[in-house]
Amino acid sequence: MSLATDAADQPTLYKRIRADIEKRILTGEWPPGHRIPFEHELVARYGCSRMTVNKALSELAQADLIERRRRAGSFVRRPQHQSAVLKIADMRAEITALGRAYGYELTGRKLRAATAADRDRLGVKKAGKVVAITCRHSADNVPFAIEDRLIDLSSVPDAAAADFSREPPGSWLLHHVPWTEAEHTISAIVADDRAAEALDIAVGAPCLVIDRYTWRSARTITAVRLLYPGDSHRLVARFKGG
Amino acid sequence: MSLATDAADQPTLYKRIRADIEKRILTGEWPPGHRIPFEHELVARYGCSRMTVNKALSELAQADLIERRRRAGSFVRRPQHQSAVLKIADMRAEITALGRAYGYELTGRKLRAATAADRDRLGVKKAGKVVAITCRHSADNVPFAIEDRLIDLSSVPDAAAADFSREPPGSWLLHHVPWTEAEHTISAIVADDRAAEALDIAVGAPCLVIDRYTWRSARTITAVRLLYPGDSHRLVARFKGG
DNA sequence: TTGACTTATATGTCTAGACATATAATCGTG
DNA sequence: CACGATTATATGTCTAGACATATAAGTCAA
Structure with a gap:
C-alpha cells in the first residue's frame, strides 16, 4: 500500500x-x-x-x-461576483413538484410572417415566419401563470406543425431543442384588466413578470413573457459559492 | 510528432x-x-x-x-432542469456598474437579543444577539432600493462593532465573510405607505421583493429583504446550458 | 533607479504502461 | 422462460517518468 x-x-x-x-x-x-x-x-x-x-x-x-x-x-479564489442559481423548471414540472394538479389551456395560436414588433422582440433582423402563442397554466384549477410566447420558425421549423393544444410550448421546446442559452429579466407590475381577468385576481394586484429570451448557438429560438400573481407565487433561487 | x-x-x-x-x-x-x-x-x-x-x-x-x-x-446528457444564473452583485457595484452615482443612507440600527420573530426569520433555534439594520440605497440621488436586514452576531461577532453608517452592511459582509451559501425568494408586492415614502413612489405601485438568507457551512449569517420599485428596476439573469 | 537579460521553478501537458471495478452481455441451469 | 453465475469490457484511478512553458525573482549594466 x-x-x-x-x-x-x-x-x-x-x-x-x-x-x-x-x-x-x-x-x-x-x-x-x-x-x-x-x-x-x-x-x-x-x-x-x-x-x-x-x-x-x-x-x-x-x-x-x-x-x-x-x-x-x-x-x-475570492468569492466570485455574487450569483444565484435560479431554478425555473418547465411549468408542468414546477407545479407537479408542488404536489398540485397541473392544468393547461391554449388560449391563442397564430402563424404569421414576422412583423417589425416580432423581429424586435426576438432580436433578429431578418424577416421570417413566427408562431405566436398565448396560454394559461393552472395549479389545482387555480390560475398559476399566463404565458405569451413567440417562436422563430426559421430556428425551429418543427414548431409550425407541433400541436400545442395539449402540450405547453415550453415543454415541447425543452424536449425538442436540446441545448439553449437564455436571458431572464424579472420585474414587477400591477395587473391590468386583461391580466387580472386571466389570472382571476384584482386589477392593481402585484404581478411578477419574467421575460425570457432563449437561443441556441447565437440563434434566437423563442421569447416568452410569464405573468405570475405576485402574492401567491415565489421564485426560489439557491446560490452557492460567494 | x-x-x-x-x-x-x-x-x-x-x-x-x-x-x-x-x-x-x-x-x-x-x-x-x-x-x-x-x-x-x-x-x-x-x-x-x-x-x-x-x-x-x-x-x-x-x-x-x-x-x-x-x-x-x-x-x-439531456438538458438539465432549467436553471439560471442570477447576478446580484452588492448594491454599490450594481449601481456603479450602471454608471450611476451610488448613495447610501443608514436609517436604523439596533443591537438586541434575538426575539422569537428574529429567530424565526434567521431560521435558528438558539437565542443570541442580533443586529437589525434598515438602510436605503440610491442611484443619482433617486431611491433605488430599501433594505431591511438582520445579522446573527453568534455567527459574525465582528458585526457588532462594525460601522454601518458609511459602508452598507451588504458590502461589509461580502468582504468579511469569505464564503457563503444563500437562498433567494423573489416576489412582487404593492407598495404600502412606508415603502412608498422611502422609495418615493405611489402607494399601490408594484415593487420587486428579494428575500435573501445567507449562511456559511450550515450557520445562518444574515437575512435581508430588499425592496425595489418594480417598474424601474430589473433583475437580469443569464442562463446557460439547458 | 530603471530596464534588459537570465535563471529557477511551479504548473501544464503527455506517455505507456498497470490494476481496480462496475456492469452489460452471455451462458447455463432449473 | 426466469434467474443466477460468469465473462468481457469501458471507465476509474494511479504511477514514474518526460519535456514544455509561463513567470517570479534575481542579476547586471546603463
Missing part, C-alpha cells in the same frame, strides 16, 4: 485530496488569496504521484475554487 | 478533443442520449494516449455535458 492512510479510505485518493482542500477553503481556514501547498508538497504529504494531486487541483480549478498560476502556485 | 494534426494546433491536444466533442453536442449533431466514441476509439482517432482523452472526457463530465457509465460508455 502506497497510500498514506491506514484507515479504510472509501473515496479514491485524488478525491480525498480534493475534499481535504475544499474543506479548508469552505471553512475559511484557507481564506481567499491563501496559497495552497505546492504540488510537490502535497505529493510528499499524501505519498502519491504528482499526476494524482494534479488531478485534484485541476478539478478545484475547473470549479473556480482555486486559481493556478505557473511558477507562483495555486491560490484560493 | 505523434499528434494527428498537421496544422499548428494552438490549444493543447486534450483541449482540442474536448472542444471537438463540445461543439458536436452544442450544435445538436450529437443529441442527448447519443453515445460518445469510446476512449480507445478517440485514442486511435487522435493518436494519443488514453490519459489524454480521459482528461478531456473527465472535464466534460465535470461540466455535466456528458455522463460516463462503466462498461457502457459516455453519453450526452
